[in-house]
Amino acid sequence: MIEVKHITKSFDEVKVLNDISTRFEPGITNLIIGRSGSGKTVLLKSILGLYDIDQGEIWYNDRNLVELNEKERKKIRREIGMVFQGGALFDSFSVAANVRFPLDMFTTMSAKEKQKRVEFCLDHVEIQHTAHKLFPSEISGGMKKRVAIARAISLNPKYLFCDEPNSGLDPETATVIDKLIQNLTKEFHMTTIINTHDMNSVIEIGESVLFIAKGEVGWQGTHKEILHSGNNKLNDFIFANKLYAQLREEGDKPEQKQNT
Amino acid sequence: MDIKFFFHVGRYFQMLRRVFARPERTKIYIRQLFREIDSLGVNSVWIVIIISIFIGGIMTIQFAYSMSNPIYPRTLIGLGTRDTLILEFSSTMLALIMAGKIGSNITSEIGTMRVTEQIDSLEIMGVNSAGYLILPKIVAVVFIFPFLFIISVFFGLLGGMVTGPLAGVISIPDYIAGIQWLFYPYYVTFSLIKSLFFGFIVASVPAYYGYYVQGGALEVGTASTKAVVNTNILILLFDLILTRLLLT
Numbered sequence: 283m284i285e286v287k288h289i290t291k292s293f294d295e296v297k298v299l300n301d302i303s304t305r306f307e308p309g310i311t312n313l314i315i316g317r318s319g320s321g322k323t324v325l326l327k328s329i330l331g332l333y334d335i336d337q338g339e340i341w342y343n344d345r346n347l348v349e350l351n352e353k354e355r356k357k358i359r360r361e362i363g364m365v366f367q368g369g370a371l372f373d374s375f376s377v378a379a380n381v382r383f384p385l386d387m388f389t390t391m392s393a394k395e396k397q398k399r400v401e402f403c404l405d406h407v408e409i410q411h412t413a414h415k416l417f418p419s420e421i422s423g424g425m426k427k428r429v430a431i432a433r434a435i436s437l438n439p440k441y442l443f444c445d446e447p448n449s450g451l452d453p454e455t456a457t458v459i460d461k462l463i464q465n466l467t468k469e470f471h472m473t474t475i476i477n478t479h480d481m482n483s484v485i486e487i488g489e490s491v492l493f494i495a496k497g498e499v500g501w502q503g504t505h506k507e508i509l510h511s512g513n514n515k516l517n518d519f520i521f522a523n524k525l526y527a528q529l530r531e532e533g534d535k536p537e538q539k540q541n542t
Numbered sequence: 543m544d545i546k547f548f549f550h551v552g553r554y555f556q557m558l559r560r561v562f563a564r565p566e567r568t569k570i571y572i573r574q575l576f577r578e579i580d581s582l583g584v585n586s587v588w589i590v591i592i593i594s595i596f597i598g599g600i601m602t603i604q605f606a607y608s609m610s611n612p613i614y615p616r617t618l619i620g621l622g623t624r625d626t627l628i629l630e631f632s633s634t635m636l637a638l639i640m641a642g643k644i645g646s647n648i649t650s651e652i653g654t655m656r657v658t659e660q661i662d663s664l665e666i667m668g669v670n671s672a673g674y675l676i677l678p679k680i681v682a683v684v685f686i687f688p689f690l691f692i693i694s695v696f697f698g699l700l701g702g703m704v705t706g707p708l709a710g711v712i713s714i715p716d717y718i719a720g721i722q723w724l725f726y727p728y729y730v731t732f733s734l735i736k737s738l739f740f741g742f743i744v745a746s747v748p749a750y751y752g753y754y755v756q757g758g759a760l761e762v763g764t765a766s767t768k769a770v771v772n773t774n775i776l777i778l779l780f781d782l783i784l785t786r787l788l789l790t
Contacts (some may be wrong), residue, residue, distance in 0.1 A: 327549065366659045386570055
């Protein structure tokens with residue numbers, strides 16, 4: 283579980299986050315949504331400790347990140363898996379070497395055990411064995427995201443962070459990635475936080491949705507409630523997409539896409 | 543000199559403190575070190591050989607031209623070529639050239655990793671990104687520079703020995719006698735010391751510019767240019783300081 287209490291963050295006297303409090307539960311997909319520039323990436327990076335917050339508390343179960351020294355923060359970071367927007371795979375490493383890197387760095391596993399773990403993680407994200415030796419420049423955007431997920435889960439993390447995991451992907455592949463993250467979250471009972479502005483993701487996997495507007499909590503609920511929230515700011519965000527505006531008029535809910 | 547200068551100096555030393563922090567896994571750093579020696583050092587040998595042969599040849603012809611008066615012994619041409627190569631070209635000039643080749647490579651590699659969030663990714667894993675990415679590069683370049691210096695002196699002298707007789711300005715025996723005449727081994731020691739300093743500058747300053755780049759591909763290019771320019775200035779500054787301290 284991750285809980286943030288009253289966090290505030292400013293850049294050059296511009297308040298980007300203002301008194302944000304929320305709780306992210308394990309075993310479900312927690313989504314942070316909002317317009318570009320609303321502060322959702324700053325919130326994510328603050329929770330990760332990449333930005334020092336001005337005020338507030340960030341609890342990883344019973345540890346307050348704000349009060350920890352660098353050594354203790356590193357310990358928490360080893361319990362975190364992160365999927366970046368562009369994948370952030372190491373260009374000079376093959377697919378398998380990318381997934382093996384955290385194991386090389388932080389475990390005392392034998393070469394055989396590492397190999398087994400790498401194969402386990404890559405199988406989980408459905409990467410074919412023939413692709414293990416390819417380099418990031420030789421694989422597609424969707425595969426990069428899947429390898430990034432495999433790398434993120436290689437150390438059995440308690441917490442999984444995803445920053446726009448399906449940006450730049452076609453809708454079909456985006457759905458596959460969403461479902462993959464949701465399934466892994468349930469299988470490994472991780473606390474997963476996904477930063478997105480993709481409404482399809484919200485409808486597909488938004489078991490808990492936090493809407494950020496101008497650095498403040500605008501609304502919080504589930505994907506089942508979101509289309510009928512009655513929150514004007516949230517409605518402006520959702521119904522900017524004509525499909526959802528049409529669905530609202532029809533009083534319907536988007537059909538769940540099939541996992542491909 | 544504005545406040546920005548002190549900001550960069552302070553941040554450079556902060557970065558160095560992280561670079562020389564205890565590695566998480568020494569074995570992985572050593573593996574990286576061998577990779578860097580190969581990519582930054584061994585891959586530079588050919589360009590060093592080619593440049594040194596040409597510069598050795600050109601210097602021999604120029605010395606011959608400026609010493610055309612018959613009162614000068616022909617052996618002075620070899621002596622002049624040798625001392626210029628040892629004292630200045632193979633250490634300082636080579637460092638300036640390597641700042642362009644190795645320095646821009648380091649800035650663009652680390653800068654690209656920064657803008658594509660690969661460095662953030664390392665940090666979130668709990669890896670000391672500065673240490674992991676920069677330390678092997680600094681050690682590799684400091685290690686390889688003295689070898690490049692020796693290779694450069696050797697091939698520079700060879701270039702002079704081939705070009706001099708071909709241009710008809712000096713015979714091989716006169717040239718060989720010249721390069722053996724009044725030889726002070728301390729000149730080599732002096733230049734080896736310089737090459738260690740230059741190696742450190744050529745690796746660490748571009749790494750600094752790459753590590754702190756912000757933006758995208760355009761900014762990485764700008765950072766590369768800044769890195770090479772400032773590395774060159776620092777090399778010349780340290781050349782002056784070290785020459786004053788060690789040679790006079």
